[in-house]
Amino acid sequence: MKNQEIEKIISEFSRWRENLYNGLNARKETLIELIDALSSNQQAASVVELSLNPLFRRDYNSLYKGIQEFLPHQNEKSYLEQINRLFDAAFLTINQEKSRNYNLLGIDTTPYPRAYSATLADRTFIHSPNPIKGNKPISIGHTYSVVCALPDRNLTGNVPWVVPLSGERLQSQEKATHVANQQLKKIIKNSLFPAKQLSVLVVDSLYSQRDFIGEQVQHENLIPITRVRSNRVFYRQFISQKGDSPSSGHPRWYGDKFDLKDETTWTNPDEVSQCFFTTKKNRHLTVTISAWQQMLMRGTKNYKMNQHPFTLLQILVKDEAENLIWQPMWLIVIGQNRHQLSLVDCYQSYRQRYDMEHFFRFGKQRLLMTAYSTPDVEHEENWFKLTLLAYVNLWAARHLTTILPRPWEQYLKTNESEKITPSLVQRDFRRIISTLGTFASSPKRRGYSCGRIKGYKQELRTRHQVIKKTQKNQLSKVTTS
Structure with missing residues (x-):
């Protein structure tokens, strides 16, 4: 790279570091070193082991105090102000240059298992994948909802990078769609978010409910693309023919039924498009996208979905022998400006939603996202948000990374490469910070604590029962009796 390009990259990374440092409130220097230690972690398997990282120059008790005092949960106004500052810092790391004419966002939930934490409040049964065949995919703990910006794959070398913008815990009686609505509302109202530009939101079938789609269609320049289950029933939009005599009573909204599991x-389809791609194993696949325009779903009193027609897509992936690779995938594309996207754009946008799965996997394996065991719910939330900042730290440093292959990684080149993954950045992050420096000053020991007063007895923590969500039919019986 030329000297001017290097200076520009260093300047952008320094701006992120400065915004991050200014976005922190209490214990700035401890937290900035903790985030750096997490970003360069290669050996620590628990949170306390991060205190042994060379980039964390303080004691292990400072590490815990930094996590506990990261966000002021007691003061809602200060809490929201600091969250907004950290969002601004993360959003400014996104390169606005892109080959597509829209911004891409994704939402998903991830489990935080805490099966053995009896003194942790608000635990409930959560979905957690189980690799053992026959076992139910459930656990006990918390669930977090995360909103990410999905950068243009053409500019990231086809590496599944994401930029986490928001991470909130779902309370035991909250729905994921309700929390996601609140997160998106805050992001779109932020002054840095380009609300006047076209934005696409990709989500899985959990968010195909009316209480989520009905809220998102109110945003003029937002196009939600959500997957739907193959047993859903939709309707064609009813269009009265000329010459039909006006009927008395309620006007007809819904036309013929469209049952996804009944081909009759x-x-x-109103439109059919095809695209071709080759897998890493040199397997040639054909993607056929069929589209039905002006479709409707049943609404409710609060969400009149008859006013919001959508485009229904069917995705078929076949190999060279015309054999179906996966089961047909159904997508809903809804929004006022949905016609500005081609069918291929809709499919490729939804495919990029799986980048969040790579992010969750990397976060739990390498950033200790679910490794912090604490009996305090607020401290757990603080730690989860710190891991999100550590990932943004890696994202901001990707252009400064030098590939350091291990002896058995002969497929990696030591020179410049387009495929800079989060693992490679984490491997070289210590060198980057050691070269460019940090905002944190050297620690000064203030003496030794005298410890607890003799005779002091610590009270036992309250043990909490696991909360089991009540089904709707059971809840109605309880309220009527």
């Missing part, structure tokens, strides 16, 4: 109810 399907009509000919």
